[in-house]
Amino acid sequence: MKVIKQRLQRAFTFLEQGNLKQAEILYLECLDGIDDQASLLFEQALHGLGYVKSEQGHFSEARDLYLRLIDLAVKKGDQENEAIAYHQLAMVERMAGRYDEALYNFSREQMVYDAKYPHFHLGYAANFYERGYIHFIQGAYFDAEHFIQASLDHALQSKDQIAIGCAWRCLGDIAVKTGEKQAALMHYEQAKHYFQQAAHSKAVSEIEETLSKLTQ
Numbered sequence: 001m002k003v004i005k006q007r008l009q010r011a012f013t014f015l016e017q018g019n020l021k022q023a024e025i026l027y028l029e030c031l032d033g034i035d036d037q038a039s040l041l042f043e044q045a046l047h048g049l050g051y052v053k054s055e056q057g058h059f060s061e062a063r064d065l066y067l068r069l070i071d072l073a074v075k076k077g078d079q080e081n082e083a084i085a086y087h088q089l090a091m092v093e094r095m096a097g098r099y100d101e102a103l104y105n106f107s108r109e110q111m112v113y114d115a116k117y118p119h120f121h122l123g124y125a126a127n128f129y130e131r132g133y134i135h136f137i138q139g140a141y142f143d144a145e146h147f148i149q150a151s152l153d154h155a156l157q158s159k160d161q162i163a164i165g166c167a168w169r170c171l172g173d174i175a176v177k178t179g180e181k182q183a184a185l186m187h188y189e190q191a192k193h194y195f196q197q198a199a200h201s202k203a204v205s206e207i208e209e210t211l212s213k214l215t216q
Contacts, residue, residue, distance in 0.1 A: 001041065003033070004030050004033055004034060004041050005041065007026050007029055007030050007033075008026075008027075008030055008041065008044055008045060008048070010026055011023045011026035011027050011030070011045075011048055012048065014026065015048065015051065015052065020052050020055055020056055023048065023052050024049065024052045024053075024056075027045050027048045027049040027052060028049065030042075030045040031045045031046070031049065037072070038072065038075075038076065043069060043072060043081065046065050046068060046069050046072075047069065047084075047085075047088070049065055050062045050065035050066050050069070050088060050092070051088070053065060054088075054091065054092045054095055057095075059092055059093075059095065059096040062092045063089065063092055063093070063096075066085050066088050066089035066092060067089065069081070069085040069088075070082060070085045070086060070089065073085055079112050079115070079116045079117075080116075080117075082112055083109050083112040083113060083116075083117070083123065086105050086106070086108045086109035086112065087105075087106070087109045087126070087127065087130075089105045090102045090103075090104075090105035090106040090109065090130065091130070093105060094130065094133075094134060099134050099138060102130075102134055103131060103134060106127055106130055106131050107131075109123075109127055110124070110127055113127070121154040121155070121157040121158035122154070122155070122158040122160050122163060124150075124151075124154040125151045125152075125154040125155040125158055125160070125163045125167070126151075126163065127151075128147045128148070128150040128151035128154065129147070129148060129151040129155075129163070129166060129167060129170065131147045132144045132145070132146070132147030132148035132150075132151060132170060133148075133170065135147060136148075136170065136173065136174060136177075139177075141174050141177055141178050144170075144174055145171065145174050148167055148170045148171055148174065149167075149171070151163070151166075151167045151170075152164065152167035152168065152171070155167050161194045161195070161197045161198035162194075162195070162198050162200060162203075164194045165190075165191045165192075165193075165194035165195040165198065165200065165203060166191075168187050168188070168190040168191035168194065169187070169188065169191035169203075169207065171183075171187040172184045172185075172187035172188040172191060172210070175187055176214070181214065184214060185211065185214060185215070188207050188210055188211050188214070189211070191203075191207055192204055192207040192208065192211070195207065
């Protein structure tokens with residue numbers, strides 16, 4: 001097991017570096033070397049490989065991996081990992097442009113939270129953000145605002161500054177699309193504040209560039 005753990009760590013390092021092929025090779029080696037398919041290490045390898053496949057654009061393969069993870073979680077009664085797998089499956093469907101399927105799986109994730117983790121505010125914030133973002137890219141700005149506002153409410157309760165900043169930024173994007181310039185400026189300033197608090201320099205720079213364009 002020590003060798004498997006080391007391979008998983010190396011695979012994750014390759015993943016962080018953007019070296020998807022090396023990460024894929026190591027995750028596959030891990031899966032081949034684990035006999036107990038109900039083990040945590042096996043699930044970690046499946047998650048890692050699913051992420052690699054989605055980043056490679058191999059959405060069908062990624063989908064199958066996350067469906068397998070959902071099945072394993074349901075059989076074990078592991079609702080926490082069931083919710084995680086639904087979230088990741090929904091992300092794959094969004095990346096594949098299958099928005100209805102993505103929204104369906106995000107709703108399944110929420111059902112787990114409602115039943116088991118009603119106070120998991122960061123999980124709700126991420127879930128509602130993704131659903132709002134899908135409506136945003138589809139041009140359904142009213143629905144998008146509804147979900148992003150819900151995301152912001154939960155993000156504030158979670159006190160996660162990145163989640164709060166992301167919600168404010170998306171509200172700014174929505175306001176731009178609906179022609180509400182002053183509201184957009186206010187939302188972006190809020191986003192900038194929280195990204196600064198989180199020391200997220202890239203996000204702060206992007207917000208400043210957006211604000212500069214809006215005020216020209």
